Amino acid sequence: MQPITRLEPQSGSQQIDKASHVNERLVEHHFDDIRIIGYSVAGEETVIAAPELNVCFDIGKAPAEVLPVDHVLLSHGHMDHSAGIAYYLSQRNFIGNSPGTVLTPTRLVDPLKSLLHVWGQIEGHVTPAKIVGMLPGDEYQIRRGLVARAFRNNHGVPSLGFVIVDVRRKLKPEFIDKSGPELVALKKQGIEIEYTLEVPLIAYCGDTADGDWVQYDMVRQAKLLILECTFFEADHVKRARAGYHMHVKDVAKIIERLDNPHFLLSHVTRRTAMRHAKRALAKLVTAETYDRVTFLMDRRKARRVEANVDAPVQD
Numbered sequence: 169m170q171p172i173t174r175l176e177p178q179s180g181s182q183q184i185d186k187a188s189h190v191n192e193r194l195v196e197h198h199f200d201d202i203r204i205i206g207y208s209v210a211g212e213e214t215v216i217a218a219p220e221l222n223v224c225f226d227i228g229k230a231p232a233e234v235l236p237v238d239h240v241l242l243s244h245g246h247m248d249h250s251a252g253i254a255y256y257l258s259q260r261n262f263i264g265n266s267p268g269t270v271l272t273p274t275r276l277v278d279p280l281k282s283l284l285h286v287w288g289q290i291e292g293h294v295t296p297a298k299i300v301g302m303l304p305g306d307e308y309q310i311r312r313g314l315v316a317r318a319f320r321n322n323h324g325v326p327s328l329g330f331v332i333v334d335v336r337r338k339l340k341p342e343f344i345d346k347s348g349p350e351l352v353a354l355k356k357q358g359i360e361i362e363y364t365l366e367v368p369l370i371a372y373c374g375d376t377a378d379g380d381w382v383q384y385d386m387v388r389q390a391k392l393l394i395l396e397c398t399f400f401e402a403d404h405v406k407r408a409r410a411g412y413h414m415h416v417k418d419v420a421k422i423i424e425r426l427d428n429p430h431f432l433l434s435h436v437t438r439r440t441a442m443r444h445a446k447r448a449l450a451k452l453v454t455a456e457t458y459d460r461v462t463f464l465m466d467r468r469k470a471r472r473v474e475a476n477v478d479a480p481v482q483d
């Protein structure tokens with residue numbers, strides 16, 4: 169038997185070294201005016217936030233950087249995507265934020281409420297939360313002019329993808345030269361002078377195998393398409409099929425046919441080194457397509473995320 173080594177606290181260990189608060193886990197990427205922070209490794213943790221849009225796709229282990237985000241869009245219940253949900257809600261309550269909102273497949277609503285109830289028994293109080301069940305096609309308003317829409321993906325368990333859509337009211341072109349009073353007069357006559365313009369900003373496909381979701385306009389037109397790309401080895405195609413995940417061959421075939429300006433690939437297995445993953449994809453797609461691809465965990469391309477060193481200390 170190995171002797172048990174006792175670690176003595178070192179003097180000065182209580183001092184907070186600011187450098188140690190620079191988060192080495194989360195990465196940050198910018199796609200035009202969309203900022204993404206996150207972390208995603210298959211089977212370990214997936215959490216991907218667009219803080220300025222106030223949404224976080226899956227919650228992983230609830231890192232501090234995503235606590236200020238008001239909406240978690242929980243794609244499915246697998247632990248690596250959902251483990252931190254109770255902690256996220258509880259921490260928000262602790263730091264004085266409004267209760268967090270969780271959009272999730274309808275079948276997960278009752279289990280999540282039960283989870284919070286059990287935590288209430290453990291902690292002595294129940295954390296406030298807004299849990300919203302979503303079916304494919306359902307829509308939820310994030311804020312005025314911004315909605316989250318759910319779509320069906322293909323993961324073998326209750327599961328959804330989400331699209332964040334910018335919804336704008338625009339003046340119809342035929343009325344563009346009219347003066348203000350003329351427009352008011354037209355409105356009074358009951359004439360519809362505006363139309364709705366929808367711009368899908370981000371499509372998050374969650375964990376999924378290839379499927380009908382590739383055909384949805386809101387997925388195809390998103391400025392940023394977030395796709396899982398779990399497996400890369402030639403003999404892992406079967407493994408991908410069994411787990412309703414995508415192999416790099418699937419991803420290559422899908423993105424070659426799409427016009428999205430940006431693809432962000434997440435959920436890469438720890439078995440595959442980043443440079444190997446990039447090389448494998450580069451061999452399967454044209455240079456033009458490859459130029460539109462970013463691997464989330466490609467730290468060479470990412471910025472570092474500064475953690476909030478002023479976060480309150482919990483007793």
Ligand SMILES: [Zn+2]
Binds near residue numbers: 244246
């Ligand atoms: Zn999963």
